[in-house]
Amino acid sequence: MKLIRLSELLLGQSAILKEIKINGLQRRRLLDFGFIKDSEIQVAQRSPLGDPTAYWIKGALIALRKEETDNIFVEVNQNAKGQLYE
Amino acid sequence: MQKANYMSNTCAIPNNIAQSREQVFQINLSKTHHEYVIALAGNPNTGKSTIFNALTGLNQHTGNWPGKTVKRMEGKFRFHDRHYRLIDLPGTYSLLSTSTDEEIARNFVLFGKPDVTVVVVDSTCLERNLNLVLQIAQITNNVILCCNLIDEAKRKSISINQQSLEHDLGLPVVLTSARNGDGLDDLKKSIEEIITGQIRPQPFAISYPDELKEPVETLVSSLRELFPTLPNPAWVAMRLLDGDQKIKESLDSAELLPTLLNNDSSLATESHHLPSPSNPSVNTIFKTADHLSRSVQPVMHDLFVESLFLDAQRITRRAVTKKTGIRIWDNSLDHLLTSRIFGIPAMVILLSIVFFLTIEGANIPSQILADWLFQIEGLLDHTFNYLNAPWWLTGFLAHGVYRGLAWVISVMLPPMAIFFPIFTFLEDFGYLPRVAFNLDRLFKWSGAHGKQALAMGMGFGCNAAGVIATRIIDSPRERLIAIITNNFVPCNGRWPTLIMLASLFVAAAFPSALSSVAAASTIVFITLFGVLVTLLVSKFLSTRTSLRGESSFFQIELPPYRRPQFLRIIYTSLIDRTLLVLWRAIVMAAPAGGLCWLLANIYVGQYSLFAHAANFLQPMGQAIGLDGVILLAYIIAIPANEIIVPTIIMGYMAAGQMTELDSDFELKQLFVQNGWSVMTAVSLMLFSLLHYPCSTTTMTIWKETKSVKWTVVSNLLPLSIAFAVCFIVAQTWPLLF
Numbered sequence: 001m002k003l004i005r006l007s008e009l010l011l012g013q014s015a016i017l018k019e020i021k022i023n024g025l026q027r028r029r030l031l032d033f034g035f036i037k038d039s040e041i042q043v044a045q046r047s048p049l050g051d052p053t054a055y056w057i058k059g060a061l062i063a064l065r066k067e068e069t070d071n072i073f074v075e076v077n078q079n080a081k082g083q084l085y086e
Numbered sequence: 087m088q089k090a091n092y093m094s095n096t097c098a099i100p101n102n103i104a105q106s107r108e109q110v111f112q113i114n115l116s117k118t119h120h121e122y123v124i125a126l127a128g129n130p131n132t133g134k135s136t137i138f139n140a141l142t143g144l145n146q147h148t149g150n151w152p153g154k155t156v157k158r159m160e161g162k163f164r165f166h167d168r169h170y171r172l173i174d175l176p177g178t179y180s181l182l183s184t185s186t187d188e189e190i191a192r193n194f195v196l197f198g199k200p201d202v203t204v205v206v207v208d209s210t211c212l213e214r215n216l217n218l219v220l221q222i223a224q225i226t227n228n229v230i231l232c233c234n235l236i237d238e239a240k241r242k243s244i245s246i247n248q249q250s251l252e253h254d255l256g257l258p259v260v261l262t263s264a265r266n267g268d269g270l271d272d273l274k275k276s277i278e279e280i281i282t283g284q285i286r287p288q289p290f291a292i293s294y295p296d297e298l299k300e301p302v303e304t305l306v307s308s309l310r311e312l313f314p315t316l317p318n319p320a321w322v323a324m325r326l327l328d329g330d331q332k333i334k335e336s337l338d339s340a341e342l343l344p345t346l347l348n349n350d351s352s353l354a355t356e357s358h359h360l361p362s363p364s365n366p367s368v369n370t371i372f373k374t375a376d377h378l379s380r381s382v383q384p385v386m387h388d389l390f391v392e393s394l395f396l397d398a399q400r401i402t403r404r405a406v407t408k409k410t411g412i413r414i415w416d417n418s419l420d421h422l423l424t425s426r427i428f429g430i431p432a433m434v435i436l437l438s439i440v441f442f443l444t445i446e447g448a449n450i451p452s453q454i455l456a457d458w459l460f461q462i463e464g465l466l467d468h469t470f471n472y473l474n475a476p477w478w479l480t481g482f483l484a485h486g487v488y489r490g491l492a493w494v495i496s497v498m499l500p501p502m503a504i505f506f507p508i509f510t511f512l513e514d515f516g517y518l519p520r521v522a523f524n525l526d527r528l529f530k531w532s533g534a535h536g537k538q539a540l541a542m543g544m545g546f547g548c549n550a551a552g553v554i555a556t557r558i559i560d561s562p563r564e565r566l567i568a569i570i571t572n573n574f575v576p577c578n579g580r581w582p583t584l585i586m587l588a589s590l591f592v593a594a595a596f597p598s599a600l601s602s603v604a605a606a607s608t609i610v611f612i613t614l615f616g617v618l619v620t621l622l623v624s625k626f627l628s629t630r631t632s633l634r635g636e637s638s639f640f641q642i643e644l645p646p647y648r649r650p651q652f653l654r655i656i657y658t659s660l661i662d663r664t665l666l667v668l669w670r671a672i673v674m675a676a677p678a679g680g681l682c683w684l685l686a687n688i689y690v691g692q693y694s695l696f697a698h699a700a701n702f703l704q705p706m707g708q709a710i711g712l713d714g715v716i717l718l719a720y721i722i723a724i725p726a727n728e729i730i731v732p733t734i735i736m737g738y739m740a741a742g743q744m745t746e747l748d749s750d751f752e753l754k755q756l757f758v759q760n761g762w763s764v765m766t767a768v769s770l771m772l773f774s775l776l777h778y779p780c781s782t783t784t785m786t787i788w789k790e791t792k793s794v795k796w797t798v799v800s801n802l803l804p805l806s807i808a809f810a811v812c813f814i815v816a817q818t819w820p821l822l823f
Binding site (some may be wrong): 024026028029030031032033034036037039044045046047048049050051052054057058059061062063064065067068 | 427
């Protein structure tokens with residue numbers, strides 16, 4: 001499957017997290033929030049000004065800026081309905 | 087329930103673990119011999135503070151962590167004739183990163199050695215929360231897992247199998263819904279069972295990734311050799327491999343060693359015989375660690391956290407079942423409050439409602455309080471006269487010091503007592519992180535952090551509280567920007583001036599049907615102007631000064647909306663915020679009142695000092711559309727902005743004390759007689775919005791930054807902006823109108 005940037009995912013779409021090309025403290029925080037390889041992630045809500053965007057991951061809603069989601073790579077999950085519906 | 091898995095019947099640990107420890111290093115906990123120390127850890131937004139409040143009731147107090155500006159909550163409770171001291175650790179997602187909060191939480195569990203550590207988790211989000219549980223269980227055995235918000239989980243058709251969790255984690259597990267008081271007795275019972283040794287948890291040992299096994303083992307054997315009693319060498323080895331500077335410091339300092347090592351007091355007293363600072367063997371371990379970590383470092387943290395999450399995932403899968411086909415995300419509120427179309431308008435409307443409730447709600451209590459306090463001034467006056475006190479003593483104490491104090495309290499206390507609970511309500515409800523989410527793009531543009539919006543929100547109540555609230559911003563650069571610019575949101579002490587000017591001068595320029603709308607719009611406009619200045623100054627600071635830098639990352643959790651807890655709100659906003667601000671009024675406003683009286687009553691030649699000073703400031707005042715009396719009032723009111731208007735009136739009437747007029751009509755007449763126009767009012771509103779922080783805020787800035795330079799900048803920068811803006815208004819106004 002082709003990897004795309006998390007920022008390219010459309011609202012409501014869900015995907016499987018594959019790679020985080022971010023280092024340092026920022027990466028650690030992402031890991032703490034549960035941004036672990038092979039986790040399911042879904043786009044939940046965009047800020048009124050278009051950025052940041054909130055994502056569902058591991059049952060929590062986490063907001064990230066585009067600079068970060070540009071460097072997170074995911075595989076689109078065609079079948080899964082995501083966490084909105086279980 | 088079968089507890090055999092982690093329970094030992096030998097009861098080898100006597101019930102006097104607490105007594106055996108003479109002191110708790112670094113944490114400065116002076117404890118009595120019969121108190122057990124319980125630490126409360128957990129992710130943010132798990133209802134940890136609800137558990138804390140439910141256990142301790144009103145029996146709690148706040149302080150700071152030693153050497154840190156982080157608030158520390160502590161409380162006491164009794165259960166079955168045992169006394170417990172409960173320490174609320176800062177909410178953290180992990181103990182592995184490097185924030186101050188995480189360091190505090192980790193150091194307390196490690197060096198403070200609580201008798202029991204309760205980890206509170208959100209039952210609806212167990213998998214991610216288990217990450218922290220597993221980390222804490224690596225440091226200490228005496229851990230209880232408290233699955234809170236179990237009611238919310240039920241609503242979302244999530245059920246948790248307690249036995250399975252206990253079995254897999256090797257820890258006692260209690261299910262609670264602290265908000266409804268459910269499960270708290272089970273929690274206390276579990277605490278007691280660990281204290282008495284009826285239960286001895288044997289936490290599940292996390293599986294280290296293969297790549298790390300060898301380096302960890304190498305370090306563990308050297309650590310064992312040097313510190314034979316170290317309770318958790320594998321954990322320390324992991325931290326060393328991760329290049330954790332704090333752990334190195336702790337190992338290197340003899341001061342901390344005993345607490346690291348001992349499980350009984352005899353070792354603690356022998357601390358002198360332990361390896362001394364910079365002991366060669368300690369250094370050898372560090373060198374080995376550095377060497378080993380070079381080979382694993384880039385992937386080490388990932389590997390470790392991933393393996394933690396795999397464990398967490400495995401355990402959760404066995405213990406948690408969700409009914410399928412049910413829509414669990416019922417947060418349609420977010421479609422409104424953070425939506426593209428309604429998000430920002432909803433925010434402005436909410437803000438306006440908060441202002442409206444604060445201003446309108448405060449009117450009557452303010453009046454009652456003022457009447458009552460000024461009656462006391464009359465009584466004071468009579469008493470002094472009766473005792474034949476000299477006139478200057480009566481004047482200074484009753485009409486100066488006391489009047490200043492009474493004024494500030496009656497103007498300030500009611501709006502504070504309304505504003506802060508409403509603000510805490512929004513905080514509890516979960517709305518505030520959404521404000522940061524909504525506005526982050528603007529702050530990113532200005533090189534700052536979206537969380538700055540929260541500190542600004544707090545600043546509407548009190549700028550000193552706003553400056554303290556900037557602690558939630560991790561990056562020191564972004565935090566300094568937030569501190570310096572907090573002054574540009576008008577606080578409760580400035581509202582009355584703004585409202586009075588808006589209604590006396592701006593609203594009066596409109597037909598009466600529109601006047602109240604005009605006044606309200608003026609206030610909203612001034613507020614938005616303050617926000618604009620904040621963004622521009624932040625942009626300036628992050629592009630042109632030594633605070634230069636790109637905006638760092640923004641990662642924020644948006645917790646589910648939750649029903650706020652009214653009693654807790656009232657309690658915390660009273661204790662934390664209103665009383666703090668009230669205290670400031672007493673130490674700051676009273677001297678200002680005294681000074682004001684002295685200036686007005688000491689005469690040099692024909693005029694009072696006040697008049698001389700006002701005359702001196704007159705040209706400068708006029709250049710910026712104001713006058714000498716107003717500028718002087720601003721100088722006197724540095725400690726408390728609330729006394730601006732009474733001081734101005736005093737100056738115009740050449741009265742000997744701060745004065746208020748009975749009607750708005752008289753007030754306006756007095757101002758107009760002294761040359762005020764709509765321009766004066768506009769300049770004054772802008773000056774009031776921009777000028778400089780009050781002395782309490784300045785002191786808070788100094789305390790938070792520990793830097794004279796930034797404290798001075800926080801005063802001079804706003805002052806120059808205020809002068810520049812008012813100068814431009816004063817010079818262009820006549821050309822326009």
